[in-house]
Amino acid sequence: MNTESIAPIHTWLAEPMGREVSEAIDRLRHANDVQHIAVMPDVHLAADVCIGVVVATSRLIYPQAVGGDIGCGMLAVSFDIEAAALDDDRIATRILAELGRAIPARRRNRRALVAQPAALEHATLSHPRLEAIRREAGAIEFATLGSGNHFIELQADEEGRLWLMIHSGSRAIGQAIRDHHLSQADDVGGGLRGLDAASDGGVAYLHDAAYARCFADANRRAMADAVGGVLDAVLRASVQWESAIATDHNHVSRESHDARDLWVHRKGAMPAARGQAGVLPGSMGSASFHVEGRGDPASLCSSAHGAGRALSRTAARAAISERELRRQMQEVWYDERLASRLRDEAPAAYKDIRAVLRAQHDLIKVTRVLRPVLNYKGT
Numbered sequence: 027m028n029t030e031s032i033a034p035i036h037t038w039l040a041e042p043m044g045r046e047v048s049e050a051i052d053r054l055r056h057a058n059d060v061q062h063i064a065v066m067p068d069v070h071l072a073a074d075v076c077i078g079v080v081v082a083t084s085r086l087i088y089p090q091a092v093g094g095d096i097g098c099g100m101l102a103v104s105f106d107i108e109a110a111a112l113d114d115d116r117i118a119t120r121i122l123a124e125l126g127r128a129i130p131a132r133r134r135n136r137r138a139l140v141a142q143p144a145a146l147e148h149a150t151l152s153h154p155r156l157e158a159i160r161r162e163a164g165a166i167e168f169a170t171l172g173s174g175n176h177f178i179e180l181q182a183d184e185e186g187r188l189w190l191m192i193h194s195g196s197r198a199i200g201q202a203i204r205d206h207h208l209s210q211a212d213d214v215g216g217g218l219r220g221l222d223a224a225s226d227g228g229v230a231y232l233h234d235a236a237y238a239r240c241f242a243d244a245n246r247r248a249m250a251d252a253v254g255g256v257l258d259a260v261l262r263a264s265v266q267w268e269s270a271i272a273t274d275h276n277h278v279s280r281e282s283h284d285a286r287d288l289w290v291h292r293k294g295a296m297p298a299a300r301g302q303a304g305v306l307p308g309s310m311g312s313a314s315f316h317v318e319g320r321g322d323p324a325s326l327c328s329s330a331h332g333a334g335r336a337l338s339r340t341a342a343r344a345a346i347s348e349r350e351l352r353r354q355m356q357e358v359w360y361d362e363r364l365a366s367r368l369r370d371e372a373p374a375a376y377k378d379i380r381a382v383l384r385a386q387h388d389l390i391k392v393t394r395v396l397r398p399v400l401n402y403k404g405t
Contacts, residue, residue: 053218064324104188178190181399298320298322308379
């Protein structure tokens with residue numbers, strides 16, 4: 027542990043931090059080489075390092091401050107039709123069914139592989155075990171959604187235009203990269219393990235993590251193409267790629283802040299440099315937002331990445347019934363057959379996204395408000 031100095035902490039909170047969250051962040055403040063911490067309003071407890079936290083170091087890399095779903099993020103893109111096209115029950119039902127067929131949630135549902143971009147096909151990772159996972163699981167899981175809080179959502183903006191929003195990540199390859207490099211990292215105390223960025227191990231992690239970010243971005247774009255295929259077949263709609271907004275919220279990058287070069291780790295936090303476009307989702311039953319960063323230096327030019335959980339999955343399943351989920355989702359198309367398994371993703375399981383926005387008004391500004399029309403989740 028770092029006994030010489032304690033990192034400054036800057037917070038943007040929608041509600042007081044719970045004891046466990048506060049204790050986890052305090053442990054992080056004392057970790058070796060941690061120079062600066064920013065806590066976002068969607069902060070909540072997670073293994074090792076809380077989600078909704080930004081950590082800057084000068085030389086050490088902390089894989090736990092990135093997490094396992096490296097490159098997890100958002101893609102938003104519009105269509106050339108109005109959202110009112112989904113007002114027809116038969117059309118919305120057909121689109122929901124076709125999405126389930128076109129975009130598997132899990133690899134066991136895969137019927138045919140989707141070609142990856144050449145940059146991914148020809149990449150190599152730092153260890154033979156990771157290479158095997160890249161070639162096998164990576165190929166099978168490319169263009170699949172995943173489960174949990176990952177989603178595909180069709181939305182309407184203030185003018186009634188139809189938009190797509192996708193939240194997904196690097197699937198199995200990100201987890202494998204995190205786990206492999208953690209096993210090679212040094213124990214620095216407090217439950218954390220670190221890698222010197224200049225060491226062979228640090229260079230290897232940064233190389234592999236960069237691959238995972240590229241995989242995750244290409245994964246979202248491939249799914250958007252698949253959604254476009256569904257909407258073309260059903261509604262003759264086309265994806266308007268010139269409108270696309272892409273961002274991720276689990277990564278580490280070399281950045282300059284206050285005239286210092288730092289390794290900035292974001293775990294559930296979105297980059298928000300001045301003028302940088304971003305995507306801030308709510309819950310599956312609440313508004314989402316397109317935003318623009320204000321470049322706040324104390325936040326390390328960062329923002330919340332979404333509403334953030336208010337209830338753990340266990341607590342949500344105990345508190346929210348299928349009937350209550352249906353009530354909360356009555357204005358949104360979704361697969362009601364999955365209601366029992368989606369209770370932990372109910373809107374009430376998440377914080378109020380507008381409260382999150384108010385808490386970080388100095389970090390981003392809203393450029394577009396969207397309401398959910400149809401939500402597809404894997405289970």
